[in-house]
Amino acid sequence: MSTILxxxxxxxxxxGGVQALKGVSLDIPAGMFGLLGPNGAGKTTLMKILATLxxxxxxxxxxxxxxxxxxxxxxxxxxxxxxxxxxxxxTLTAAQMLDYFAKLKGVNNKKExxxxxxxxxxxxxxxEERNRRLGGFxxxxxxxxxxxxxxxxxxxLLIVDEPTxxxxxxxxxxxHNVLAESAGEDTVILLSTHIVSDVSNLCDRFAVIRRGEIxxxxxxxxxxxxxxxxxxEATMPREQIAGLEAKGKVISKQMAxxxxxxxxxxxxxxxxxxxxxxxxxxxxxxxxxxNLT
Amino acid sequence: xxxxxxxxxNEVLLNLKRVAPYVVAALxxxxxxxxxxxxxxxxxxxxxxxDFFIAGVQAPYSFLFLPLYTALMMADPGIRDFRDGIxxxxxxxxxxxxxxxxxxxxxxxxxxxxxQSAFVVTLFILQWVPKKGVTVVPETKFLAxxxxxxxxxxxxxxxxAAVYFTVGTLTRNAKIVYGLGIAFYPIYIGYQKVxxxxxxxxxxxxxxxxxxxxxxxxxSIRSNDPAWLNQLVIVYDADLILNRVVMTxxxxxxxxxxxxxxxxxxxxxxxxxLTVINLSTAAEGVYxxxxxxxxxxxxxxxxxxxxxxxxxxxxxxxxGIAAHLNKLVAAIGVEFRLLRAERSLVxxxxxxxxxxxxxxxxxxxxxxxxxxxxxASNTSTxxxxxxxxxxxxxxxxxxxxxxxxRIESFLWxxxxxxxxxxxxxxxxxLLLLFALIAGVGAAAVAIQIVRHHTPIDxxxxxxxxxxxxxxxxxxxxxxxxxxxxxxxxKYAFYVVSIGTAAGLFYLYSNGYNHWLYNPVMYxxxxxxxxxxxxxxxxxxxxxxxxxxxxxxxxxxxxxxRRSRGKANLPLPFALR
Numbered sequence: 001m002s003t004i005l006x007x008x009x010x011x012x013x014x015x016g017g018v019q020a021l022k023g024v025s026l027d028i029p030a031g032m033f034g035l036l037g038p039n040g041a042g043k044t045t046l047m048k049i050l051a052t053l054x055x056x057x058x059x060x061x062x063x064x065x066x067x068x069x070x071x072x073x074x075x076x077x078x079x080x081x082x083x084x085x086x087x088x089x090x091t092l093t094a095a096q097m098l099d100y101f102a103k104l105k106g107v108n109n110k111k112e113x114x115x116x117x118x119x120x121x122x123x124x125x126x127x128e129e130r131n132r133r134l135g136g137f138x139x140x141x142x143x144x145x146x147x148x149x150x151x152x153x154x155x156x157l158l159i160v161d162e163p164t165x166x167x168x169x170x171x172x173x174x175x176h177n178v179l180a181e182s183a184g185e186d187t188v189i190l191l192s193t194h195i196v197s198d199v200s201n202l203c204d205r206f207a208v209i210r211r212g213e214i215x216x217x218x219x220x221x222x223x224x225x226x227x228x229x230x231x232x233e234a235t236m237p238r239e240q241i242a243g244l245e246a247k248g249k250v251i252s253k254q255m256a257x258x259x260x261x262x263x264x265x266x267x268x269x270x271x272x273x274x275x276x277x278x279x280x281x282x283x284x285x286x287x288x289x290x291n292l293t
Numbered sequence: 294x295x296x297x298x299x300x301x302x303n304e305v306l307l308n309l310k311r312v313a314p315y316v317v318a319a320l321x322x323x324x325x326x327x328x329x330x331x332x333x334x335x336x337x338x339x340x341x342x343x344d345f346f347i348a349g350v351q352a353p354y355s356f357l358f359l360p361l362y363t364a365l366m367m368a369d370p371g372i373r374d375f376r377d378g379i380x381x382x383x384x385x386x387x388x389x390x391x392x393x394x395x396x397x398x399x400x401x402x403x404x405x406x407x408x409q410s411a412f413v414v415t416l417f418i419l420q421w422v423p424k425k426g427v428t429v430v431p432e433t434k435f436l437a438x439x440x441x442x443x444x445x446x447x448x449x450x451x452x453x454a455a456v457y458f459t460v461g462t463l464t465r466n467a468k469i470v471y472g473l474g475i476a477f478y479p480i481y482i483g484y485q486k487v488x489x490x491x492x493x494x495x496x497x498x499x500x501x502x503x504x505x506x507x508x509x510x511x512x513s514i515r516s517n518d519p520a521w522l523n524q525l526v527i528v529y530d531a532d533l534i535l536n537r538v539v540m541t542x543x544x545x546x547x548x549x550x551x552x553x554x555x556x557x558x559x560x561x562x563x564x565x566x567l568t569v570i571n572l573s574t575a576a577e578g579v580y581x582x583x584x585x586x587x588x589x590x591x592x593x594x595x596x597x598x599x600x601x602x603x604x605x606x607x608x609x610x611x612x613g614i615a616a617h618l619n620k621l622v623a624a625i626g627v628e629f630r631l632l633r634a635e636r637s638l639v640x641x642x643x644x645x646x647x648x649x650x651x652x653x654x655x656x657x658x659x660x661x662x663x664x665x666x667x668x669a670s671n672t673s674t675x676x677x678x679x680x681x682x683x684x685x686x687x688x689x690x691x692x693x694x695x696x697x698x699r700i701e702s703f704l705w706x707x708x709x710x711x712x713x714x715x716x717x718x719x720x721x722x723l724l725l726l727f728a729l730i731a732g733v734g735a736a737a738v739a740i741q742i743v744r745h746h747t748p749i750d751x752x753x754x755x756x757x758x759x760x761x762x763x764x765x766x767x768x769x770x771x772x773x774x775x776x777x778x779x780x781x782x783k784y785a786f787y788v789v790s791i792g793t794a795a796g797l798f799y800l801y802s803n804g805y806n807h808w809l810y811n812p813v814m815y816x817x818x819x820x821x822x823x824x825x826x827x828x829x830x831x832x833x834x835x836x837x838x839x840x841x842x843x844x845x846x847x848x849x850x851x852x853x854r855r856s857r858g859k860a861n862l863p864l865p866f867a868l869r
Binding site: 048051052053055072073076077079081083085086087088089090091092096100101102103104105106107108109112113115116119120122123146149151153154 | 602603604605606607608609610611616619620623624627630631634698699700702703704705706707708709710713855
């Protein structure tokens, strides 16, 4: 699979001394690429640098020969960006807002622009609300306007930072479809999230970032294969969990009433009596990489 | 009581992290230096640490310098929590409305009073500083400074602060308070002329919030002999005490109204914040599951329909001047629409027009050249004050709006140049100012007709407005754009602008007036200058227009958004 976006040794330290990126390198092919990581791992910093909003201290990012860091004006012509945290002009309507962004992205033909705005509003299920002021929109509706504006002008690099935040299941499914459709042969969709199932549903490849460093970059298939036959699960009283650490690596714990559901990684067969073998998930891989490496 | 104290203390802590209080305090201290070294006592033998001087400078300091700063500091404390989305966290605690409102008010008023007291603290220190022409009495004064400050300044501004705080908190719109701050002088003078002048003397003294109607020493016993004045001890008579009691009661009344009307609920039209709170962390190994969403059949059918919608291919033009102009026009349209939606305009626009027309509407007009020329000249002088205020505040709002609304990341990732972003804000604000000028002009013509002061000479209006007001609006807006880019923090920009404007007007009023530091030509022209050989005025205007263009170019050069790697100039002195 040929690389379209090549990120090499990106470093960023904020003025307060926080080192957000410690030499991040990634080879990203066409299609959807997931970027997973806990809060504060450096995902948003990486996204902002690629979206021309933040200056990297060093390193490069090239996409089909275009230097994303040095040539910001050209980058913005191929870019669609949905930030993690954003607002909208509350006094404009959804249609006015999208029309404005379409103009700023160079869609000058009025007829084309109107058709585009209508289609995007349909796509994000806001067509009925197109003439309502954005100030009265709910969080999910505003998130959908954000997604629609990112899609204007068929961007070749679509960066979406935590796009499913605040969306209900129906809207989440809709967004998954919209993103999947936007992926083309020469398009990169960079999806940053801490919701692992978004990545497992959408992305062929993904990377895990922790404390400013890439700790894993692989395909979803390869990640699951790596854990095959090594994941065990049991539901047990809380007090028994303490002793488990000696028998294997605890990947995750989830409260289930008075008991706790525990998943373990064990190389040497069943770690303890109540544990049964289960199919590995991407969450197991994520926790293994983030917590146990 | 403990909750009240905690809220007040928190407000003090919040203010300690802001730039504005320090700037206000520095400006107040600078003001004290001016009064001390170059004020009315200088060279006249009146001691700068005499009781008479200390008490005498408080009321003019309070009137001339502080009302705008009071508005600036008290406009948003009641709005901040709603804006930052902290209110659900606060009001879910056992807090009463009184504790919240009073804690906020007194916490912020304490900070404001501390800033204002930099004036008397500086005067106190300066009594030991020798300077030629400055006299001091040998006896060092300690208590006179805080005592007179408390009586003449703090109580006055407690009332003003209560009014501003009440308006800001109830409307949840700081811009309305800024509008009131800008309109303070016309309102106060109008209040004195229209309401107080018709009242009996004692009532007139009692209802004057800034005690400007009361002589410090009764004229019957007053002497101008410096030796006599330096020995004088100022005592507070019954009228002054009554006035201060009335102001304190009015403050309490204002806060009671606020307490009664204050609502902790969200406004229906409020923009919702997008907040994600995830209480679990990966390190704990506890994570919430998000499986693939499952939909009911009806929703699935709808989804199926939506999936069938194709986003059409569009032609995008991002190269060339025409594309650039198209984007600029689109941005100006949106920026102007957003400016028009500013609620403060509902107050500021009619008030400015009304105040500018007061003189021509109600007083005799003495035409030097023609009635139209007198109307145009009169209105333009009053209008200038509003143009300065509006240029500063609305440019500040326009330049900072994208960051405050958090739409900056959308706009900055679109393929537009920085000039589109800057010029759209500049031109939309300019358009607003032109609309105000046109409104005042049209109303002045209407009044001329109503008062039968005909014939109407439109050329006179065109000359005055075209040569004085329109270029001034252009220059002021351009300087404001550059100021917002350089200072980066909105409130720092406001404080510096107000301080600079006040300082310049002080200089102009004291005869230091030159076109090189008077971009609005305040007191530098008469109508005759515009009618005869206009070349000199034109030259001055052209010079300043050139400076305005340079300001815009500098704003473009130092704008925070980068377009070419790290090529843009850094701004090490920006307040951020």
